[in-house]
Amino acid sequence: MYDITVTPEFEKWFEALEPNAAEQVATALEVLESAGPALDPVKASRYLLWYDGVGEQAGNGWTERLIKLHHTAEMARQLTLWQKEVVRCLESPAFTSRLTRLDRGAAHRALIAIERVKKRIHAGKVHINLVGDAGSLPTDAVSVKRALFEVLALAGLDPDDLVDSSSGLREMTLEELNPRVRLIYGIEVPTRRILVILGEPLSRAFYGDSVRLAERKWREYTSVTIADQRQGP
Amino acid sequence: MTRNWRSLKDSKLSPDALARVRARVRAELEELTLKGLRQGLSLTQVEVSRTASMTQSELSRVESRNDHLTSTLRRYIEALGGELEVTAVFGGRRVKITDA
Numbered sequence: 497m498y499d500i501t502v503t504p505e506f507e508k509w510f511e512a513l514e515p516n517a518a519e520q521v522a523t524a525l526e527v528l529e530s531a532g533p534a535l536d537p538v539k540a541s542r543y544l545l546w547y548d549g550v551g552e553q554a555g556n557g558w559t560e561r562l563i564k565l566h567h568t569a570e571m572a573r574q575l576t577l578w579q580k581e582v583v584r585c586l587e588s589p590a591f592t593s594r595l596t597r598l599d600r601g602a603a604h605r606a607l608i609a610i611e612r613v614k615k616r617i618h619a620g621k622v623h624i625n626l627v628g629d630a631g632s633l634p635t636d637a638v639s640v641k642r643a644l645f646e647v648l649a650l651a652g653l654d655p656d657d658l659v660d661s662s663s664g665l666r667e668m669t670l671e672e673l674n675p676r677v678r679l680i681y682g683i684e685v686p687t688r689r690i691l692v693i694l695g696e697p698l699s700r701a702f703y704g705d706s707v708r709l710a711e712r713k714w715r716e717y718t719s720v721t722i723a724d725q726r727q728g729p
Numbered sequence: 730m731t732r733n734w735r736s737l738k739d740s741k742l743s744p745d746a747l748a749r750v751r752a753r754v755r756a757e758l759e760e761l762t763l764k765g766l767r768q769g770l771s772l773t774q775v776e777v778s779r780t781a782s783m784t785q786s787e788l789s790r791v792e793s794r795n796d797h798l799t800s801t802l803r804r805y806i807e808a809l810g811g812e813l814e815v816t817a818v819f820g821g822r823r824v825k826i827t828d829a
Contacts, residue, residue: 500733500734500735501731501732501733501734502731502732502733502734502737503731504730504731504732507732507737510737510741511737511741513741515742515743515746518741518742518746519742519746519749519750519753522738522741522742522746522747522750523750523753523754523757525734525738526750526751526754527754527757527758529734530754530758531758642794645793646790646793646794648793649786649789649790649792649793650790652785652786652789654764654789654792654793655793656764691731692734717731
């Protein structure tokens, strides 16, 4: 279990939420409290959204096109996050060390499986570029995830062995709310502490102010916690 | 000044809403993968693979797969001490498939 605290900015935002949204946000944070860094990269991304490029400013006749654009952007986001996760896992010391210890046959199978992951990523990109329709939203990212887990299994590794245990800022997107909502939080893995910095609807095109605020708040928080640790109990 | 999340949540949400949140969290955390099911029973891969007559590497592959032969899934569940049932749901009607 992680210990969660929130900033005054998040508190004010959460207090003003309508009941259903507050329940959804509470559910997401309760899951985070249990899972900590073990949430998958689509649920908790290390890459903070600065620029949406879409926003929610639907004018006359643009609604349907914008919805399609949103779905395409979401497909691309999920695929990109899994692609980054693939690179992180396959470049991790645990994976490379395991790969070098595999016998020739097993290593060959693992390398073929890695090629399969690369093909899935490429196919996903082609699919998004060519089709980008709303009907198959999670398919590409899910197939990359499956292919990655297959590689890890061939190397005798469990995805839990490669959980991203680095501390830092993360963002979580709540897709079930309309407009979508994101929570930006910082996680300190060694001390098992989480600071939820802000929540906001994804209804703009540019979020630089939010990201800068989150980075400043996280810097302040970590400088205090580091000072606390130096002082000791 | 930061605030504890629990106190904020408890002050904002009604008891009914808190109960619904707890139920959703439970459902989300308990939407178990095979691995989650095994870990929930505090069994290691080595222990289950021995009972299921699989190598640990085979068992690891089973846990990471999203598509299973029913026979493999049955072996796995039985090695956990459970019993596999396959049920088809048609609206409100549930039919247990006996030859799966």
